Amino acid sequence: MASRHANGKNASGIYRAIEESVNRTRLTEHFATRTNDNGVVVASSFHHPSRGYVWCPASPLLAAWLISRGVPASVQPLEVCLQQSSSQTPEEGVLFATTYQDVDHGTIGIAALAQGPLRDRAEQAIRAWTACLRTRRLLVPLVDTACASPLVPLPPQGREERTPLLTSKHRAPSVCGLADAARDCIVGFKQRGDTVLLVGDGGLAAGSSSSAAWLDDQEVVAVADERAAVSINVDDAAAVAFVVNPCSSTEEVAQILAVLRTRFPLLRGQHPDQWCYRTTDSRNAVRTAVAQSDLALAVQNGQAGWLPEDILSVRSLGDLDPTAIASAATITLVGAQRGFPVPGVGVNDLIESLSGLGPTSVVYQRVVSSISTDFLKTADTSRSRVSVPPSTPAESPSERRAKS
Numbered sequence: 001m002a003s004r005h006a007n008g009k010n011a012s013g014i015y016r017a018i019e020e021s022v023n024r025t026r027l028t029e030h031f032a033t034r035t036n037d038n039g040v041v042v043a044s045s046f047h048h049p050s051r052g053y054v055w056c057p058a059s060p061l062l063a064a065w066l067i068s069r070g071v072p073a074s075v076q077p078l079e080v081c082l083q084q085s086s087s088q089t090p091e092e093g094v095l096f097a098t099t100y101q102d103v104d105h106g107t108i109g110i111a112a113l114a115q116g117p118l119r120d121r122a123e124q125a126i127r128a129w130t131a132c133l134r135t136r137r138l139l140v141p142l143v144d145t146a147c148a149s150p151l152v153p154l155p156p157q158g159r160e161e162r163t164p165l166l167t168s169k170h171r172a173p174s175v176c177g178l179a180d181a182a183r184d185c186i187v188g189f190k191q192r193g194d195t196v197l198l199v200g201d202g203g204l205a206a207g208s209s210s211s212a213a214w215l216d217d218q219e220v221v222a223v224a225d226e227r228a229a230v231s232i233n234v235d236d237a238a239a240v241a242f243v244v245n246p247c248s249s250t251e252e253v254a255q256i257l258a259v260l261r262t263r264f265p266l267l268r269g270q271h272p273d274q275w276c277y278r279t280t281d282s283r284n285a286v287r288t289a290v291a292q293s294d295l296a297l298a299v300q301n302g303q304a305g306w307l308p309e310d311i312l313s314v315r316s317l318g319d320l321d322p323t324a325i326a327s328a329a330t331i332t333l334v335g336a337q338r339g340f341p342v343p344g345v346g347v348n349d350l351i352e353s354l355s356g357l358g359p360t361s362v363v364y365q366r367v368v369s370s371i372s373t374d375f376l377k378t379a380d381t382s383r384s385r386v387s388v389p390p391s392t393p394a395e396s397p398s399e400r401r402a403k404s
Helices: 002-025 059-067 116-130 177-191 212-216 226-231 250-263 278-292 322-326 347-357 375-384 397-403
Strands: 027-033 040-048 052-055 073-077 093-102 106-115 136-141 195-199 221-223 240-244 295-299 312-314 330-334 360-365
Touching: 002 093, 027 116, 040 059, 040 093, 040 116, 059 073, 059 106, 059 116, 059 347, 093 116, 106 116, 106 347, 136 278, 136 347, 177 195, 177 240, 195 250, 221 226, 226 250, 240 250, 250 278, 278 330, 278 360, 295 347, 330 347, 347 360
Parallel strands: 040 073, 052 106, 136 330, 136 360, 195 221, 195 240, 295 312, 295 330
Antiparallel strands: 027 093, 040 052, 040 106, 093 106
């Protein structure tokens, strides 16, 4: 415990040193220069008179913030000669800039160039975002996509009329073993004469359910939620089986099954070692990250139904508020599912822009469930390795009396 505490103190000391370094090296200045632009030019890079090359990763963020407030702005590298000046004529251009020394990336800054009446707006932007400079963490929970191989039926021309819709020999190719297992279970239960209930919504995002083709052929009954579990009817309540729709949330599946088992006490179904935990793991990764953060941002991706209530949806960089960013030492960024591109802004855009507002660490987090079914075998093996001393025969009452 002592060493852990010491490490914690050291880490805290390093954090304070970095924070002090940013504050100590931070300079907010303005420079007289020429510009031919009618709008505000946000610098993606520029050359400081004494600090040399300055990289500006947050430039898209500043430009988006200005544009969202009706100010014409563009992002450009500046190749102009800068001169410090205490006074400017109304026609002159002024570059407002804040720079600091980053421990890993040299000189970082934010800068905006404008002339005439737009100079006040450029200065306002630099002051607002300069207040956000600090050391911070960005937590990125890794959210998986739905299975790439949903329950796909065999084309009608590929089977005879009496052949089951799916068989292990002719099923569609899959990259997910759990999807294969679900399809095999459906075939097995159908061959026994059971009504098969496909439990769960079947995906991480709305509209990604894999059950549509099965529903068209009426081979299974979709039970996507508890309301459906209450309302479904079957011909024979003693011949009902369930299969979990791959990538459904296991939390929601358990709630649905609780309703179904009440209605159909003889319900049988797929073994839990074939349930898919991808969606549950992804949601738990998000919830864990959000619980650790001061601010949580999510790109718009259609998952609002299960995201925590205090998470903010971001459609563009212009949605970010400097007052909220300034007070946040830890920010969670929830991205769209991999393979589902979102127009506008993505997690990588947020990471790059926020990394220009102080020394930044990006922490990628994943939750992974591991399923085990051989625990009894393991327990037996462990017990066989324990040596038990032979017990001595118990003395009879007469022997004990003779000794006494």
